Amino acid sequence: MIYAMSDIHGCIEEFQRLMKQVDLSGDNRIVFCGDYIDYGDGSCQVLKYIWDLQKKYGAEKVVVLKGNHEQMFLDWISDYRNPYPDGTEDYMTFNDWLRTDFESGADTIRTFISKQQMDSLNTISRTCSMETINREAFQMILSNYEKLILWIEQMPSYFETENQIFVHAGVDEEAGEYWMWGTVDRILLGKFPATKGKFYKTIVAGHVGTGTWSLANDRNYHDVFYDGESHYYIDGSVYKGGKLLLLAYDEENGKYYQVENRKMILVRTFDKYQ
Known part of the structure; x- marks a missing residue:
């Protein structure tokens, strides 16, 4: 059995609850398809849970892919770890990373730092520039979770089996069997809109913007979306009142299942x- 999950977005309680339905015994494995952080109140906790799971079972049994939100986080980290050599300050700021204001964005930062550190950021935010706040937040996160950040940096962007391609957003399907060489990270992590139709391998992905309801054109739909051809989308928009989805592929019968309520x-x- 191959399980797949995507777009957890910091929703730690829903994630822990759904993981109780995952059986990693025998040859079973799970592929996480990215976007573990932002929006929910447990971004760092989700990452640590998956990191610990991979350390326990190994990288072949617990495959962890990068999403566009992890990449935005890494871009922000990189800008403050390696300032531009010409001295400019064209950084990806804290606001750019979260695409929100400081008060709201702090919900994500808060999960990576202690309460005392958060209080310090709140204090300096009253008088300091966003540049200073960014630098302080970066230093705090790096001092707390340097190894975790290194692990995120090493996440691959896709996982291929004999029958499937697991990816956060999608691949360049016009390239056919040469998709691996024709697909840039911008597509792997951020392809939009989602592709439907026939491809020579099955694509399992998340990242469909507002969730699978947008593909179904039904705001009440938050289940796995299968287009009847080659695409399974598993972004249930959990952080917007939807639900976290767990897909299971039975390697013996070649069928896909949505795991829910232990069914x-x-x-x-x-x-x-259709």
Whole structure:
């Protein structure tokens, strides 16, 4: 069995609850398809949970892919770890990374630092520039979680099996069997809109913006979206009132299931798409 999950977005309680339905015994494995941080109140906790799981079972059994939100975080880290040599201050700021204001964005930063450190950031935010706040936040996170950050930096962007390509957003399908050489990170991590139709391998991905409801054109739909051809999308928009999705591929019968309430529900073509 190959399990897949994507777009957890800091929703630690939903994540821990759903992980109780994952069986990693025998040859079973799980592929996490990115976007573990932002929006929810447990970004760092989600990362630590997955990191510990991979250390326990190994990288072949617990595959952890990078999402666009991890890449934004790494870009922010990189800018403050390696300032531009010409002395300019064209940094990816804390606001740019989270695409929000400091008060809201602090919900993510708070998960990486202690309460005392957060109090310090709140204090300096009253009088200091965003540049100074960014630098302080970076130093705090680096001092607390340097090894975790190194692990995030080493996350691959896709995982390929004989039958599937697991990826956060998608691949360049026009390249056909040469997708691996034709697909840049911008597509792997941020392809939009989601592709439907026939491809020579099955694509399992998340990153469909507002969730699978947007593909179904039904705001009440938060389940796995299968286009009837080669694409399974597993972003249930958990942080927007949807739900976290767990896909399971049975390698013996070649069928895909949505795991929910400890039941294996066969994934069928979304009927409104037919």
